[in-house]
């Protein structure tokens with residue numbers, strides 16, 4: 001099967017399976033799991049933070065960050081398209097009593113600094129207390145510019161806000177710019193990173209912050225049922241995600257670009273290959289093609305896509321350069 005739905009479908013590597021079978025473990029709720037501790041120390045060190053917390057998912061990492069920065073009645077500023085606004089079940093509001101203040105995302109994924117400034121509420125009993133700015137990088141496969149991050153950080157600092165990065169795919173953003181992940185995370189008070197997407201770990205995300213933030217997050221994680229016991233089993237694979245899988249992302253980016261260029265030559269698709277910066281290709285299907293029927297015909301040939309007129313095709317470890325050719329040839333056959 002060639003699966004373009006998401007990089008979340010990646011299978012763990014053989015090295016990961018071996019490391020998992022051999023992992024030294026303990027009860028992580030007591031802080032006794034040496035493999036989890038090692039992963040957390042390694043991540044904090046790699047990304048320039050005091051502390052790190054291994055958690056079950058990116059959604060949990062973001063929720064813990066929001067709940068640790070904000071109190072009941074506080075608000076966070078984020079993009080309309082932000083995962084931690086739009087795709088996390090309203091968790092901050094439901095579980096944290098924290099109000100989101102979504103703002104327009106520009107086509108490059110950024111939020112205008114002037115929109116951020118204008119949304120910061122005055123200290124007045126009528127308003128929620130604006131506490132946090134949350135950005136996302138990559139967002140919809142797009143990389144936020146480094147100078148924008150620096151400007152957002154100084155805005156946050158000057159207006160007494162904390163700044164969080166949903167860095168589910170921050171490794172893709174770093175590889176796309178040929179810089180270290182730490183060059184991006186340096187602008188933030190906290191960062192969440194998914195290890196289970198392009199980095200191929202089976203389970204897990206990392207939350208980074210200072211000791212105080214991670215202390216609070218550890219308490220909330222336990223309350224939310226995310227305190228895990230012999231979690232070293234999965235942390236062993238997560239370590240290899242950070243050490244062995246980051247540089248490989250460049251292949252995913254090449255494959256995405258190649259796919260976009262090939263689709264752009266076909267009349268059935270509208271694609272701007274220049275917009276492809278990382279591992280996502282967005283393509284619009286021509287009106288006379290039924291997305292569900294296309295997905296069903298492709299499935300018969302062992303190719304999986306999420307049916308939509310606005311296709312999102314994601315490249316990852318388990319899609320090779322040759323698989324891109326197979327996919328495009330299959331499309332040509334079906335559309336012949």
Ligand SMILES: *Cc1c(COP(=O)(O)O)cnc(C)c1O
Nearest residue numbers: 057058059060083136166168194
């Ligand atoms: C996938 C994703 C998350 C959530 O991660 P899960 O592990 O699926 O909960 C958060 N933010 C972004 C930008 C994501 O792409």
